[in-house]
Amino acid sequence: MENVVCAEPSTMPVCYDFLETQEVQYVRDFNKVGGRADIVALTIGKDAAIGKPLNDTERRFYETAAQNLPRPLHEFIPQYRGVVFIHDGKIRRTDKEGAPKEKKKDACYLVLEDITFKFSRPSILDLKMGTRQYSDTMNSDKIARKKQRTLETTSHTMGLRLAAVKSYNCNESNGFYKLHKLEGRALNQRGIYDAFRQYFTDGLNSQYQVIRQFLSKIRTLIELTQKVHLRLYCCSLLLVYESDSSLPAKTDIRIIDFAEFQKEGEDGKTYDEPDAGFLLGLRTLAGILESMLEKRPHTNSINAG
Numbered sequence: 257m258e259n260v261v262c263a264e265p266s267t268m269p270v271c272y273d274f275l276e277t278q279e280v281q282y283v284r285d286f287n288k289v290g291g292r293a294d295i296v297a298l299t300i301g302k303d304a305a306i307g308k309p310l311n312d313t314e315r316r317f318y319e320t321a322a323q324n325l326p327r328p329l330h331e332f333i334p335q336y337r338g339v340v341f342i343h344d345g346k347i348r349r350t351d352k353e354g355a356p357k358e359k360k361k362d363a364c365y366l367v368l369e370d371i372t373f374k375f376s377r378p379s380i381l382d383l384k385m386g387t388r389q390y391s392d393t394m395n396s397d398k399i400a401r402k403k404q405r406t407l408e409t410t411s412h413t414m415g416l417r418l419a420a421v422k423s424y425n426c427n428e429s430n431g432f433y434k435l436h437k438l439e440g441r442a443l444n445q446r447g448i449y450d451a452f453r454q455y456f457t458d459g460l461n462s463q464y465q466v467i468r469q470f471l472s473k474i475r476t477l478i479e480l481t482q483k484v485h486l487r488l489y490c491c492s493l494l495l496v497y498e499s500d501s502s503l504p505a506k507t508d509i510r511i512i513d514f515a516e517f518q519k520e521g522e523d524g525k526t527y528d529e530p531d532a533g534f535l536l537g538l539r540t541l542a543g544i545l546e547s548m549l550e551k552r553p554h555t556n557s558i559n560a561g
Contacts, residue, residue, distance in 0.1 A: 296365065298340075304373035305337055307365030313393075315339065315366055317514035321486065329480045332473075334510050337367040371508050377499040379423035381455050383416045383541070384440075384492050387533030391489045391516035409441045410448055415536030418443060418451055419492060424499040427459035452544055458499060464552055466497045469507040471545040477509070478538045485527040488534045490516035493541070 296307040308314070318336035325333075341364050372378040389411065390402040409417045418440030425433040433454045443451060456463045492513045498506040520526045 297370065298367065300337070300367075304370040305367050306370050307340060307367055310339060310364035310366055311515040313391075313517065314513075314515040317517050318366070321517065321519055326480050326483055328476070329484065332477055332480070332509060332511055334371060334512060335369040337369065340365050340367055371494065371510055372496055374508075375496060375498050375500075375506065376503060377424055378496050379455065379499045381421045381423070381452075381495040382419040382492055383495070383537070384411065384419045384490075385416050385511075385534050385537040386488060386491065386531065387411060387415050387536060388487075389490050391487075391518055392522050394516070405441070410443060410445060414445060414448065414540040415533055415538075416448075416493075416540055417441060418448060421451060421455050423455045423458075425454070425457065425459040449544060449547070452548065456548065458501070462548075462552070463497065463505070464549065465505045466507055467545050467548055469505060470495060470497070470509060471542060471549070473507065473509050474538060474542045474545065477511075478535065478542065481535055481538060482530050484530055485519075486531065487518040487527065488514070488531050489518060491534065493537070 294309055298305045298307050322330070322333060322336070372380065387406060388402075389406055390399045394402070406412050411417045418435060419437045420440065421433060421435040423433045424431060428434075435451060440451075453462075456467055488511065490513060491511055494508075494510050494512050496508045498504075518527075
């Protein structure tokens with residue numbers, strides 16, 4: 257395995273506390289359902305993390321903007337563990353700007369916790385959130401494409417669209433229910449509801465206890481997000497639950513992908529209200545979960561909760 261060393265971690269409250277000299281190694285397998293193809297999986301001692309190609313805006317979110325978020329909201333954001341530089345298997349330190357001197361920046365990675373690591377059989381759903389999928393810094397052609405995609409998908413009306421799903425289901429030929437981003441873009445509102453029903457079943461039972469746990473967390477997230485005066489453009493929401501029926505019900509939910517977040521508009525003024533499009537997506541999700549619980553059949557099963 258190739259060894260790398262973490263740069264000095266940020267002092268922000270959500271930073272993972274580990275020694276600067278902690279050994280970090282590549283690992284081959286991790287639970288990935290969507291997003292970038294160039295994300296790498298890492299181990300830090302006995303723990304696990306992911307490495308995302310360094311993006312200055314996303315790093316700025318974790319190291320500055322996130323420090324001003326309500327403390328309880330930190331539980332809904334991946335723990336930030338610093339920056340590593342990987343080059344030909346050699347150890348490199350990063351400077352304060354993130355890139356080693358005279359080295360290519362694309363070898364630098366943001367290191368974030370792998371939230372699926374604590375699950376035995378994680379079922380994962382990735383939602384692209386909000387009604388706006390571009391920041392002011394994008395070029396005009398990309399903004400036009402993003403606007404058109406939003407209008408053509410449930411992002412426009414529901415404030416969310418499915419980006420990817422991978423959940424355990426014994427009725428599927430390979431043991432998983434899967435959906436990729438192009439299939440997610442093609443779904444209408446009815447299709448979104450159907451996909452959620454598929455996500456929350458193992459092929460035998462619907463996971464109502466899991467749904468209740470998620471609903472409680474989403475309601476908390478709505479309350480907290482209303483206090484955040486940022487624009488969470490292009491952010492995603494990652495849902496994970498434990499599919500091993502021999503283990504207690506467990507869920508996790510995180511906001512991820514902050515490469516296009518904004519704390520001020522084109523006029524340079526900071527926002528004085530929350531991101532309405534992101535909140536619409538959260539409220540839509542809460543409504544979907546509430547509807548699933550209301551339509552729950554009166555049956556007794558070990559997973560009904």
